Amino acid sequence: MLEPALTPRQKAAVIVRLLLSDGEQISLEGLPPSAQAALAHEMALMGMVDRTTRDRVVAEFCESLEQVGLTFPGGLGNTLDMLDGSISRDITDRLRRMAAMAGHSDPWERISSIPARQLADLALAEATEVAAVMFSKLPVPKAAEAFGIMPPERARQIAYAMSMTGGIEAPALRRIGVALLQAAEALARPALDGGPVEKVGAILNFTPSGTRDEVLTGLDQDDADFATQVRKAIFTWANIPMRIDPRDIPRIVREVDQLALTRAIAGAREADRPTADFIMSAMSSRAADALREEVESLGRISAKDLEDAMSAVIATIRRMEEAGDLFLIAGEAEEGDTGDIAIHTPAR
DSSP: OOOOOOOHHHHHHHHHHHHHHTTOOOOOTTSOHHHHHHHHHHHHHOOOOOHHHHHHHHHHHHHHHHHOOOOOOOSHHHHHHHTBTTBOHHHHHHHHHHHHHTTSSOHHHHHHTSOHHHHHHHHHHSOHHHHHHHHHHSOHHHHHHHHHHSOHHHHHHHHHHGGGOTTOOHHHHHHHHHHHHHHHHHSOOOSSSSOHHHHHHHHHHTSOHHHHHHHHHHHHHHOHHHHHHHHHHOOOGGGHHHHSOGGGHHHHHHHSOHHHHHHHHHTOOTTTHHHHHHHHHHSOHHHHHHHHHHHHHOOOOOHHHHHHHHHHHHHHHHHHHHTTSOOOOOOOOOTTOSSOOOOOSOOO
């Protein structure tokens, strides 16, 4: 007597179970919630499957894969990710906003991509409770940056209101997100990405120190207030001890190019030595000893190689911070100080 044929759901359950038994890491989060629930329910009902049935299901699955000639990503969001760099950024942003407002994607993903300055303006224009919900949903680095732009009293009101946002259900969160997106559309949008302070600061971060000092000296003469703000936006090798938690140094060391780190430590001059000592002291004794051996094996480090190495370390820190893998300690430059920065991200 022939065994009854398996249903498509049962066949899917067999394939998933086989992959998991082989130790494969698979993610089914891309499936609709109903499909995920149906698959889990089917797997819970199934008992033993004999070897012959298993092999037949696998053969059918492989044959189906071989028949596939081309696939599309599915969904507007995935399609726009695939087209990134092929169509204009304005069109991409407009389509993503339209999809979010039409209910085809998560509006909070779009809100999280709005620049901090616009988020601050949005928070000032909305009711305190709505702004509190927005900040509760934002990634911590973006929320901290926007918080630092707002007047302290308004930030305090929103912070208090955030304590009462825990009981909001998903449908209400979505409606609030769509409403905020619509409100954001009404705000004036800058023609250029980023403000002049951030742009100049980002450029000077990777400018040779001699040129950077000359530019800042000139800015002091042309516009002292602007020069002060630019100094706050700069993050250089000298700022590492003041803005990096020592506990984060081992993670940074693992991410940074090892040759660049070795050159930066080996070539550190008198003014750069405190940062080199800070990095070494925050490493484990074993890792620090290994780095010292590598430093001793290097010859003389040229000024250009030193600048490039320090820039590489800074670039790694910036990349980790932008990805949310690292929080820089916030701080304000004191009056008369020309070296510190103010990065509005939360301290650990």
